[in-house]
Amino acid sequence: MFFAFAANAQTPNDLPDTMAARVQACTPCHGAEGRGTNDPYFPRLAGKPSGYLYHQLLAFKNDRRKYPPMNYLLEFLPDDYLKKIGDYFAEQRPDLPPAAVSDLSKSVLQHGEDLATQGDMERGIPACVSCHGSSLTGMEPAIPGLLGLRAAYISAQLGGWRYGTRTAIAPDCMQIVAGHLTEDDVRAVAAWLAQRPAPADASPAPQASFALPFACGSQPNEGK
Numbered sequence: 001m002f003f004a005f006a007a008n009a010q011t012p013n014d015l016p017d018t019m020a021a022r023v024q025a026c027t028p029c030h031g032a033e034g035r036g037t038n039d040p041y042f043p044r045l046a047g048k049p050s051g052y053l054y055h056q057l058l059a060f061k062n063d064r065r066k067y068p069p070m071n072y073l074l075e076f077l078p079d080d081y082l083k084k085i086g087d088y089f090a091e092q093r094p095d096l097p098p099a100a101v102s103d104l105s106k107s108v109l110q111h112g113e114d115l116a117t118q119g120d121m122e123r124g125i126p127a128c129v130s131c132h133g134s135s136l137t138g139m140e141p142a143i144p145g146l147l148g149l150r151a152a153y154i155s156a157q158l159g160g161w162r163y164g165t166r167t168a169i170a171p172d173c174m175q176i177v178a179g180h181l182t183e184d185d186v187r188a189v190a191a192w193l194a195q196r197p198a199p200a201d202a203s204p205a206p207q208a209s210f211a212l213p214f215a216c217g218s219q220p221n222e223g224k
């Protein structure tokens with residue numbers, strides 16, 4: 001797999017012009033139109049806000065987020081090219097995959113729901129919905145939705161923030177949030193999110209639809 005994909009690595013002098021050709025190297029892992037695959041660690045890209053996707057591509061390129069095949073693939077791609085790739089995947093709207101069925105107990109899932117919808121202010125954990133939106137579909141331009149992702153991927157990302165292998169532009173609010181979560185919290189909230197049904201409209205909320213509880217470096221905080 002790695003070699004097949006290494007053969008697709010592009011250099012600035014050798015960039016294909018069409019978007020279909022540009023994203024061909026991404027399909028084996030991210031699925032057609034970025035809809036995701038059955039691999040629980042390969043995330044869906046489709047329909048996430050373009051600013052969010054662009055920040056991730058820059059983070060892999062600059063080693064602020066680590067996954068060697070992606071770090072390698074993006075190393076030589078110019079930023080404006082990455083921006084266009086982000087725009088392309090943001091515009092794709094294939095249906096969300098069917099929700100997962102969790103084998104965790106009701107009380108664990110209830111704990112996940114409480115964290116996601118109410119947070120736990122005594123422990124410094126704001127509700128996930130306070131930034132990711134009441135229907136968890138994110139907000140333009142740079143807050144991702146949390147639906148259509150598998151529990152294994154979500155826990156790995158929260159772990160990445162807790163252990164410093166994933167970082168975002170400072171103030172890195174996910175590092176602050178994830179730093180307050182225990183292993184049990186991560187397991188519960190990841191499982192609860194992964195079994196949420198798709199909303200009628202999975203589009204991110206428009207920019208400035210609501211104010212964040214505290215500032216995130218990657219997103220202007222200008223809502224009501």
Ligand code: HEC
Pocket residue numbers: 005022023025026027028029030041042043044045048053056057065066067069070073085144156
């Ligand atoms: C070998 C498999 C593989 C290939 C090829 C690949 N990716 Fe990825 N990509 C991943 C994995 C795995 C992750 C999650 C890594 C992590 O744990 O942080 C990821 C993460 C991402 C993310 C962040 C998603 C999010 O929700 O935060 C973006 C954006 C992305 N890839 C875009 C691309 C693009 C664009 C291409 C093609 C130019 C590509 N990837 C090719 C495996 C791959």
Ligand code: HEC
Pocket residue numbers: 043052055056115116125126127128129130131132142143144146149154157158167168169173174177189212213214215216218219
């Ligand atoms: C203060 C605002 C804020 C709160 C509260 C918050 N998030 Fe986030 N979250 C963000 C931002 C901003 C990003 C994008 C970071 C980046 O650019 O990498 C993000 C990204 C994520 C991602 C990465 C998604 C992907 O596709 O890789 C996950 C997972 C996540 N948050 C889970 C949670 C969970 C679970 C909670 C509740 C326990 C939560 N977040 C609460 C602001 C927040």
